[in-house]
Amino acid sequence: MSLLETTIKAIYPQDSEYRDLAKERLDQLALPHWALGDLMDLAIDIAGMTRSMNPVVSGKAIVTMAGDHGVVAEGVSKFPQEVTPQMVHNFVNGGAGINALARQAGAEVVVVDMGVAADLHDLAENGKIINKKVGFGTNNIAKGAAMSMANAIRSVESGIEIASELAGSVDVFGTGDMGIGNTTPSTAIAAVITGKSVEELTGRGTGLDDEQLIHKRQVIEQILLCNKPDPKNGLEILSRVGGFEIGGIAGLILGAAAQQKPVIVDGFISTAGALIAVTIEPFVRDFIICAHRSMEPGHRYMQEKLGCRPLLDLNLRLGEGTGAALAMNLVEAAVAVLTEVATFEEAAVAGADK
Amino acid sequence: MSLLETTIKAIYPQDSEYRDLAKERLDQLALPHWALGDLMDLAIDIAGMTRSMNPVVSGKAIVTMAGDHGVVAEGVSKFPQEVTPQMVHNFVNGGAGINALARQAGAEVVVVDMGVAADLHDLAENGKIINKKVGFGTNNIAKGAAMSMANAIRSVESGIEIASELAGSVDVFGTGDMGIGNTTPSTAIAAVITGKSVEELTGRGTGLDDEQLIHKRQVIEQILLCNKPDPKNGLEILSRVGGFEIGGIAGLILGAAAQQKPVIVDGFISTAGALIAVTIEPFVRDFIICAHRSMEPGHRYMQEKLGCRPLLDLNLRLGEGTGAALAMNLVEAAVAVLTEVATFEEAAVAGADK
Numbered sequence: 273m274s275l276l277e278t279t280i281k282a283i284y285p286q287d288s289e290y291r292d293l294a295k296e297r298l299d300q301l302a303l304p305h306w307a308l309g310d311l312m313d314l315a316i317d318i319a320g321m322t323r324s325m326n327p328v329v330s331g332k333a334i335v336t337m338a339g340d341h342g343v344v345a346e347g348v349s350k351f352p353q354e355v356t357p358q359m360v361h362n363f364v365n366g367g368a369g370i371n372a373l374a375r376q377a378g379a380e381v382v383v384v385d386m387g388v389a390a391d392l393h394d395l396a397e398n399g400k401i402i403n404k405k406v407g408f409g410t411n412n413i414a415k416g417a418a419m420s421m422a423n424a425i426r427s428v429e430s431g432i433e434i435a436s437e438l439a440g441s442v443d444v445f446g447t448g449d450m451g452i453g454n455t456t457p458s459t460a461i462a463a464v465i466t467g468k469s470v471e472e473l474t475g476r477g478t479g480l481d482d483e484q485l486i487h488k489r490q491v492i493e494q495i496l497l498c499n500k501p502d503p504k505n506g507l508e509i510l511s512r513v514g515g516f517e518i519g520g521i522a523g524l525i526l527g528a529a530a531q532q533k534p535v536i537v538d539g540f541i542s543t544a545g546a547l548i549a550v551t552i553e554p555f556v557r558d559f560i561i562c563a564h565r566s567m568e569p570g571h572r573y574m575q576e577k578l579g580c581r582p583l584l585d586l587n588l589r590l591g592e593g594t595g596a597a598l599a600m601n602l603v604e605a606a607v608a609v610l611t612e613v614a615t616f617e618e619a620a621v622a623g624a625d626k
Numbered sequence: 627m628s629l630l631e632t633t634i635k636a637i638y639p640q641d642s643e644y645r646d647l648a649k650e651r652l653d654q655l656a657l658p659h660w661a662l663g664d665l666m667d668l669a670i671d672i673a674g675m676t677r678s679m680n681p682v683v684s685g686k687a688i689v690t691m692a693g694d695h696g697v698v699a700e701g702v703s704k705f706p707q708e709v710t711p712q713m714v715h716n717f718v719n720g721g722a723g724i725n726a727l728a729r730q731a732g733a734e735v736v737v738v739d740m741g742v743a744a745d746l747h748d749l750a751e752n753g754k755i756i757n758k759k760v761g762f763g764t765n766n767i768a769k770g771a772a773m774s775m776a777n778a779i780r781s782v783e784s785g786i787e788i789a790s791e792l793a794g795s796v797d798v799f800g801t802g803d804m805g806i807g808n809t810t811p812s813t814a815i816a817a818v819i820t821g822k823s824v825e826e827l828t829g830r831g832t833g834l835d836d837e838q839l840i841h842k843r844q845v846i847e848q849i850l851l852c853n854k855p856d857p858k859n860g861l862e863i864l865s866r867v868g869g870f871e872i873g874g875i876a877g878l879i880l881g882a883a884a885q886q887k888p889v890i891v892d893g894f895i896s897t898a899g900a901l902i903a904v905t906i907e908p909f910v911r912d913f914i915i916c917a918h919r920s921m922e923p924g925h926r927y928m929q930e931k932l933g934c935r936p937l938l939d940l941n942l943r944l945g946e947g948t949g950a951a952l953a954m955n956l957v958e959a960a961v962a963v964l965t966e967v968a969t970f971e972e973a974a975v976a977g978a979d980k
Contacts, residue, residue: 302716303723304705304832308948309921309941350978351658358975362656367968369657375966376959478658479978567663585939586956587663594662601955602940605730612729614721621712624704624833 275429276523276552282530286320286558294319300615304624310583314561314606321534321559328443329534329607332379332600334593335434335524336363336370336448339517340389340409342418344453346491350478353409356452357390363450363592364400370448370592377600379446381593384434386427387516388451404430406516413457413495417512424511424519428552431523435531444603445528446563447521448593449541455568456488458544460495460513462570464503465547466577470496473570475540475589506551514548521545526552529559534603538596539566539588543574550578561603564588564595629783630877630906636884640674640912648673654969658978664937668915668960675888675913683798683888683961686733686954688947689788689878690717690724690802693741693871694763696772698807700845704832707763710806711744717804717946718754724802724946731954733800735947738788740781741870742805758784760870767811767849771866778865778873782906785877789885798957799882800917801875802947803895809922810842812898814849814867816924818857819901820931824850827924829894829943860905868902875899880906883913888957892950893920893942897928904932915957918942918949 273281294316299305306312318327338360344353362368363383374381383401385392389409396403406427410418419427435445455477462473470492476485499512510519522545528535529549537546537560549556562575564584575582583599616623627635648670653659660666672681694710716722717737728735737755739746743763750757760781764772773781789799809831816827824846830839853866864873876899882889883903891900891914903910916929918938929936937953970977 301723302713302721303944307832307942307944308723309943311940311942352976352979355976358973359656362968362973362975365968365973367656367966367973369655369662369963369967372962372966373959376955376962478661583940586665586937588661588665589663590657590661598956598959601730602952605727605952608726608730609723612721612726613723614716614719619712619716619719619721621716622706622709625706 275432276425279432279526279530280553283553283555285555286317287323290323291316291320293325294610298610301613302616302619302621308609311606311609315610318534318607319610321532323532326611327607329604331441331443332377333382333438333442334370334374334379334446334448334597335382335384336450336593337384337386337517337520338450339387339515340451341453341457341515342410342412343414343456345412346414348456348488348491349453350480351452353389353452356388356450357392359450360388360392360401364395368592369590369594370597373594373597377597379597379600382438384520386430386520402434404520410515413499413513414491417499418457418514419511421507421511424507427516427519428523431520432527435524435527439531444534444536444600445524446536446593446596446600447524447538447542447545448596449517449521449591451515451517454515454541456492457513457515457518458541459492459570461509461544461547462574463496464501464509465551466573468573473573475568475570506548510548518545518548522548525549525560526556529556534561535559536561536563536596536599536603538563538593539591540568540571541591543571546578547574561599563599629786630779633786633880633884634907637907637909639909641677644677645670645674647679648964652964655967656970656973656975662963665960665963669964672888672961673964675886677886680965681961683958685795685797686731687736687792687796688724688728688733688800688802688951689736689738690804690947691738691740691871691874692804693869694743694805695807695811695869696764696766697768697810699766700768702810702842702845703807704834705806707743707806710742710804711746713804714742714746714755718749722946723944723948724951727948727951731951733951733954736792738874740784740874756788758874764869767853767867768845771853772811772868773865775861775865778861781870781873782877785874786881789878789881793885798888798890798954799878800890800947800950800954801878801892801896801899802950803871803875803945805869805871808869808895810846811867811869811872812895813846813924815863815898815901816928817850818855818863819905820927822927827927829922829924860902864902872899872902876902879903879914880910883910888915889913890915890917890950890953890957892917892947893945894922894925895945897925900932901928915953917953
């Protein structure tokens with residue numbers, strides 16, 4: 273059996289017994305009933321994912337997957353492709369948004385070369401990044417498939433491998449991405465899986481003007497027309513209109529779920545990876561925590577398709593895992609509510625009148 | 627000059643020069659323009675408050691002010707009044723929601739007896755809480771004024787004193803409250819200051835049913851009819867329809883602003899304190915960060931009156947400072963964006979095409 277098949281077989285839904293135990297305790301906390309709202313819902317989820325009333329969430333890592341996209345030849349991004357490797361260096365040097373926010377949250381940043389169109393083997397040899405390069409950028413999806421089916425599987429399995437390699441020290445995963453042009457494949461994935469129109473889903477990415485936005489929509493329409501993936505086949509969608517880092521994110525999510533560990537899904541690109549993962553194995557949904565609602569208009573439809581309400585709404589549109597890093601604090605907070613708050617009885621506090 | 631007068635004189639708006647400097651740097655960060663959205667707006671505010679491009683926010687305290695309310699005689703809460711001192715003991719023992727969330731955020735919890743209707747001098751003598759008791763609960767505001775004008779001033783000045791006493795070690799303040807029945811005076815304050823109707827503003831507090839909610843609205847209408855405070859006189863509003871802990875919160879906010887320190891305002895009761903503070907001195911607004919949007923329906927109108935968009939929306943309705951504790955992480959994150967993220971030039975990353 274392949275790594276992907278073994279992983280899929282290891283993914284079960286949340287444990288309803290631990291969900292019930294968590295709810296039972298949270299119902300009795302010395303506070304007006306459910307007064308910590310969404311944190312309490314999240315605490316139930318985490319108990320159900322980890323099969324524990326005392327979930328450990330101190331080991332935190334943001335895995336930032338980098339890859340390039342042949343579709344930049346169509347003029348879908350304001351930034352040149354060289355920015356992808358430049359930003360990888362910025363991550364390694366600790367100067368990017370994700371470095372600052374992960375430090376604040378006490379999370380490690382793990383940078384993975386999934387398919388950057390530049391030679392990064394020096395960084396990998398020095399242990400600064402993980403090398404899982406599938407290729408030097410995808411093919412131009414406006415003209416054909418992004419990658420072979422074999423490479424789609426390879427990119428997903430790379431993400432699974434990373435989840436396994438980190439599992440010894442990491443209790444909570446966060447996803448992140450870097451790849452100039454990657455809102456375009458992500459929007460194409462969203463269109464295929466949500467069934468929403470390109471017009472509803474497409475946004476300005478890193479800052480397109482009106483004319484550039486119209487052009488981007490036309491390119492995405494062309495991508496869909498040219499590739500026509502089966503909406504029920506996650507690997508086919510990935511191979512035809514996806515990206516190497518998007519496959520890596522999907523794999524990381526599958527790998528985390530197989531290890532019964534929560535995975536905080538960042539923004540627009542990460543959510544495209546999550547949609548691929550859920551299409552491959554629907555039970556994976558039970559291990560996903562949606563970090564935030566991105567400024568990209570399609571994000572809400574993607575999160576609705578996942579059935580996941582985001583924790584934060586701060587007008588972010590950076591990616592890299594920045595929203596996931598911010599949400600790590602809320603995951604810790606939810607666990608603190610479950611494990612550190614006294615019940616009415618423990619605290620000797622009088623309850624409400626009936 | 628009184629402490630209150632000296633404090634008011636020390637409050638100036640944010641420094642526009644530091645706001646401009648912060649914006650200039652944030653404009654150049656190696657990310658799509660303003661891609662960290664609300665965190666970047668918050669970073670500008672914090673630079674403007676602290677007059678610094680390198681604001682220190684490591685010293686964090688939630689000040690949880692406790693007080694009782696004579697209006698509980700009207701049956702406006704589901705919980706008996708004895709819960710207020712019981713919860714003070716729970717805070718001291720570290721078992722309450724605020725203890726768990728403040729620990730997660732690395733913040734100290736400072737508990738203040740502003741006017742609990744129980745003898746707590748043992749806790750104060752052992753240094754577990756700060757004693758600023760103005761009285762054993764307010765008068766029943768459905769029948770007359772909550773407190774004398776002298777005690778209104780005393781409660782506000784107590785909050786100012788606490789801000790001064792803590793200022794040596796605290797860089798960012800968070801407000802918190804505990805007081806059975808205190809959504810009732812808070813709603814009355816909101817009605818006076820926002821001009822909205824009691825029906826729009828009144829919520830279920832700790833969990834009233836439909837009939838109890840109708841009764842609570844009637845009581846609040848009676849409170850307003852009986853007290854008729856001048857909407858432009860913050861101290862008069864506090865003395866007629868307020869509470870000791872609400873005055874303490876208003877004072878803490880004024881004191882923080884006078885020291886040019888950010889103050890994170892928690893939920894419904896804390897926002898009532900903020901409205902009192904802003905009515906006393908409008909410039910104080912520039913130092914307020916709204917933590918979250920509470921489940922209490924009136925909260926949004928109060929935040930609109932303050933002109934403050936909350937950072938979080940997690941269906942919280944606990945108080946104690948719990949929302950402020952969660953928001954402390956976002957304040958730290960905003961400062962990290964300002965101080966730790968490299969510019970395009972520093973990171974040698976290519977900018978966007980024009």
